[in-house]
């Protein structure tokens with residue numbers, strides 16, 4: 399199947415061809431005709447599947463083939479499509495795609511997010527905007543200041559809706575929905591289905607087409623998953639050792655907290671390993687700078703929290719490191735999905751301390767695969783260290799993990815292979 403058989407206009411196909419896409423991805427094959435038909439859509443797809451183009455291309459087609467002749471007090475036609483995203487980076491990336499795929503069309507788009515001055519956005523809103531890509535908080539700031547008018551929205555798209563709900567945006571979303579015209583097309587994209595998504599979809603969508611593309615197989619041969627057992631306070635030394643020993647570059651490291659990310663960057667700096675952090679407390683400028691350096695290969699290590707990393711178009715990385723295991727096992731899947739894409743070899747390494755055994759067990763259950771703990775020579779663990787609760791995490795209902803030579807201390811615990819590597 400090719401893009402032209404999907405019914406998209408020649409201007410859109412030209413832009414897509416220039417991007418080097420030869421055929422639609424599975425989500426695009428299913429979503430594009432569904433959106434073009436004008437109906438609502440409920441689609442399950444993760445970043446990396448081509449989901450952005452799956453809604454952007456038909457949206458551009460619909461808006462460009464049905465020119466709206468309304469005009470508002472500003473003298474310009476009103477905003478016709480609203481795309482909501484959970485993070486600033488995702489808003490910026492989606493709007494880039496809108497611009498890129500729509501470069502041969504006469505449609506205007508705008509990205510709107512917090513962390514940057516609101517005044518240039520107000521200025522921009524006085525001009526023509528057909529497609530608005532926004533994060534919920536800043537959009538509501540504009541609503542309160544009456545600088546945006548959402549009363550003519552024809553198409554609403556919620557991108558990564560599950561993440562928006564996880565981030566506590568439900569009331570913001572409800573408020574925004576109350577400002578939109580009742581008659582409109584709704585597209586809801588999620589990565590992981592949950593009861594919350596079900597409730598949101600039930601209240602929002604009208605007889606939607608449902609699509610779910612296969613979850614990427616995280617146990618793909620191209621991703622080598624390793625778990626190293628290490629003492630809590632030696633994780634940083636072990637990370638520096640691994641990076642130096644194998645001369646790793648483009649390492650994406652995940653920490654559980656923003657504070658942890660900053661502290662790790664500082665400590666790696668002391669080890670003369672160049673690192674920058676990307677998280678919610680960083681200014682937009684700092685985040686963009688770090689991401690650009692990381693992408694162009696001039697930054698060795700990028701340390702990120704899950705929320706900040708979510709939706710970033712960085713993939714096919716050689717190394718992803720879980721400095722802390724995530725509290726939510728699904729985040730492990732999202733994290734390691736950054737590596738080993740499209741046939742490239744990648745390595746996902748988890749540094750696991752005594753506090754995290756239950757989290758590791760939860761991950762193993764989700765991915766239906768055991769991750770045998772290994773010990774790096776010189777980083778053997780102190781068997782007397784007691785597990786401590788994880789700050790801001792769920793309680794570690796710790797079951798002791800057995801390593802070679804230690805007595806089994808729990809009947810429920812199955813033996814784990816332990817290998818010393820150097």
Ligand code: AMP
Nearest residue numbers: 419421422423445446447448449450451
């Ligand atoms: P997304 O899932 O939207 O984050 O897209 C992931 C990556 O796939 C982006 O870098 C896109 O540029 C790329 N992509 C999207 N559609 C296609 C396609 N049909 N062929 C090749 N690459 C694509």
